[in-house]
Amino acid sequence: MLGRCLRALRTRAGLTGREAxxxxxxxxxxxxRVENGHVRLGPKPLARxxxxxxxxxxxxxxxxxxxxxxxxxxxxxxxxLDLGPDGRPLGPRR
Numbered sequence: 001m002l003g004r005c006l007r008a009l010r011t012r013a014g015l016t017g018r019e020a021x022x023x024x025x026x027x028x029x030x031x032x033r034v035e036n037g038h039v040r041l042g043p044k045p046l047a048r049x050x051x052x053x054x055x056x057x058x059x060x061x062x063x064x065x066x067x068x069x070x071x072x073x074x075x076x077x078x079x080x081l082d083l084g085p086d087g088r089p090l091g092p093r094r
Contacts (some may be wrong), residue, residue: 001066
């Protein structure tokens with residue numbers, strides 16, 4: 001879910017993956033791997049990307065929420081809210 005959020009922000013900012021990697025000093029292909037959920041993103045690269053994408057406070061909050069969810073143990077992830085396609089909470093996951 002974080003990857004989809006970051007892809008939407010990058011697209012809205014009008015950047016390609018390579019342009020974002022270059023500006024955020026990330027390895028080639030890293031953006032694609034993050035956006036497709038193959039690798040995790042550290043807190044500093046996340047902050048660089050959010051700044052680069054000119055994310056507003058709502059988008060930053062959502063991205064940080066999703067980021068923290070990916071760093072929880074699997075058994076603890078069920079307590080978080082599921083989000084709809086518009087990014088709004090649907091309610092507790094059961």
